[in-house]
Amino acid sequence: MPRRPGGPTASCANGVAVLAEPPLGAARTDRAATWQAVPKEERAGLVERFTSEAARIAERPVTLRCDEQYDFTGAGSDTLGIAFPQAGIAYLDPSICRALRDLVAHGTAEERQGEALVVLAHEAIHLGGERREGVTECLALQAAAPLGVRFGLSESKARSLIARQYDDRLAERSVIRAAYALPLSCREGGALDRSPGDGHFP
Numbered sequence: 001m002p003r004r005p006g007g008p009t010a011s012c013a014n015g016v017a018v019l020a021e022p023p024l025g026a027a028r029t030d031r032a033a034t035w036q037a038v039p040k041e042e043r044a045g046l047v048e049r050f051t052s053e054a055a056r057i058a059e060r061p062v063t064l065r066c067d068e069q070y071d072f073t074g075a076g077s078d079t080l081g082i083a084f085p086q087a088g089i090a091y092l093d094p095s096i097c098r099a100l101r102d103l104v105a106h107g108t109a110e111e112r113q114g115e116a117l118v119v120l121a122h123e124a125i126h127l128g129g130e131r132r133e134g135v136t137e138c139l140a141l142q143a144a145a146p147l148g149v150r151f152g153l154s155e156s157k158a159r160s161l162i163a164r165q166y167d168d169r170l171a172e173r174s175v176i177r178a179a180y181a182l183p184l185s186c187r188e189g190g191a192l193d194r195s196p197g198d199g200h201f202p
Contacts, residue, residue, distance in 0.1 A: 035066055035094035038101055046101055050120060053150065054090065057124035057143050063089040064123070066097035081119045083126040090123040104151050114161040117144040117151075133179050138186035141166050141202035142194050159200060166202045 035043065043066070051064040067073045072082045073093040080093035099116035102108040122140035130136045141162055148158030169182050185191035188201035 033098065035098040035101065036068060038098070042101075043097075046097070046104065049104070050092070050097070050100065053147055054120060054124040054127065057121055057147070058128035060128060061088065062124070062127045064120075065089070065091050066094050067091040068094055070094075081123045083123040085127055085129060085131070088127060090127055092119065092123070096120070100151070103148070103153070107152055109148075109153055109157050109161055111164070113148075114144070114165045117148050117162065118165050120144075121147055134181050134183045134186070135192065137169065137180055138182050138192045138202070139194070141169070141186075142192075145202065162202055 038046070047064065047066055050066075051062065054064045055062045067082075070093075072091040073079045080096050081090065083090035095112075096116045096119050099108075099112045100120065103113045103116070118137075118140050121143040122136055125136045125139045125143065130139065144165070145155075145158045145162040148161060149155050153161070166182075172181070183190075183192060185193075186202075187193065188199075189196050193201060
């Protein structure tokens, strides 16, 4: 799966949805900052919470797992999330899980947290049945800010964090990412605006 510098890429084929993000270098090279360094009981509780949030977005029961053995995301690969809609299960790269954990535990709100929120929301949207990548990305961006609030961010901080993700995607010009481009209707008042008239997008 090709990598988009500075943001996520996603694909969906034959009922399998894949979301790939740029590597979170520090999370993979600093052992103390890895998902595996988080105590086992804490990891289990966080996975339950991530699963609950994914189910809320997907509007159906789903299973979400952090791919600790890299069985699906692959150590060192570009794939930081993969969803199997028919089976109702998605796997997140451990670096995504760690970024979300740091948000939940410490209120960390950096670019990697913004990306991680979009990854989780993107996979959940796929699990809900949407296969079109551009549409999925647009809906994920809109779901990511409320997700950030539920994870403890203020509404203004969450919206600012995801607004940067949205701007990055609008500025993307990679031919490789053409399938993932946001539709023209992914805008305030557009056909994909899930809350038109509220003055906020995404």
